[in-house]
Amino acid sequence: MLLLIKINTYSSSDLSSKQSDTIDYTNIPKKNIGNHSPLYPTPTTVVGTTVNDTINWIAIAHIGNIGFDCLLLSMHKSHHSNQGIIKNGTLSVNMVSEAMMIPADYVGMNSGKDVDKSEVFDYFEGTLQNAPMIKASPIAMECEVIDLYETEHHDNFIVKVVNTYVSETVLDENEKIDFNKVKPLLFEMPNKGYYKVGERVGDAWKEGNKYQ
Numbered sequence: 001m002l003l004l005i006k007i008n009t010y011s012s013s014d015l016s017s018k019q020s021d022t023i024d025y026t027n028i029p030k031k032n033i034g035n036h037s038p039l040y041p042t043p044t045t046v047v048g049t050t051v052n053d054t055i056n057w058i059a060i061a062h063i064g065n066i067g068f069d070c071l072l073l074s075m076h077k078s079h080h081s082n083q084g085i086i087k088n089g090t091l092s093v094n095m096v097s098e099a100m101m102i103p104a105d106y107v108g109m110n111s112g113k114d115v116d117k118s119e120v121f122d123y124f125e126g127t128l129q130n131a132p133m134i135k136a137s138p139i140a141m142e143c144e145v146i147d148l149y150e151t152e153h154h155d156n157f158i159v160k161v162v163n164t165y166v167s168e169t170v171l172d173e174n175e176k177i178d179f180n181k182v183k184p185l186l187f188e189m190p191n192k193g194y195y196k197v198g199e200r201v202g203d204a205w206k207e208g209n210k211y212q
């Protein structure tokens, strides 16, 4: 029996040759599919809060950076969690790793109005009240609500990250987060799928130097 083993050993100098695999869409006709936001994949997070003295966890993937220390969370007004966040003015944002997919999906499928989700995750506390953080998450942030931008169906919370707790094993020697080790779980809406992060294909703020 012939056994073929392929070992991928890409160095950063190989990255530019990999770009030849990418598709150029210039000559492919575009179809207008209406007013759907296509900005996926996004990282999957679990937001922790307290509602009526009970811890509640909710999956949130409509999340984004604002500057370097604030986040935007877009949360449907019908959610149980919103009540606690509006009352407390605090919450936690926990990055979901691939290993956390099943409990994270569970807290995104079930409302605290119907089930007690308080024991789904073991938690620890930081400096803020009512911002329980998940022990199993490689990156957990305790946050303060600094603004609320309401749209027809959503409470859009702008939160300031007060402290970020990172599992030591995902930090490199310069204390920077190594996302290959974090293994964040990515989410996309149109087909409701979870994905993992792919390979590094370039160096930001360097690739542009090759532009002619």
Ligand SMILES: Cc1cc2nc3c(=O)[nH]c(=O)nc-3n(C[C@H](O)[C@H](O)[C@H](O)COP(=O)(O)O)c2cc1C
Pocket (backbone or CB within 6 Å): 044, 056, 057, 058, 059, 060, 061, 062, 063, 074, 075, 076, 078, 079, 080, 081, 082, 104, 105, 107, 108, 109, 110, 111, 112, 113, 187
């Ligand atoms: C992967 C995933 C991501 C989600 N992202 C969001 C989101 O960004 N905004 C939102 O309003 N609901 C989102 N949801 C839905 C809520 O997590 C879900 O309705 C949850 O049960 C509400 O919980 P609560 O009522 O206890 O607050 C998501 C669900 C899943 C499974």
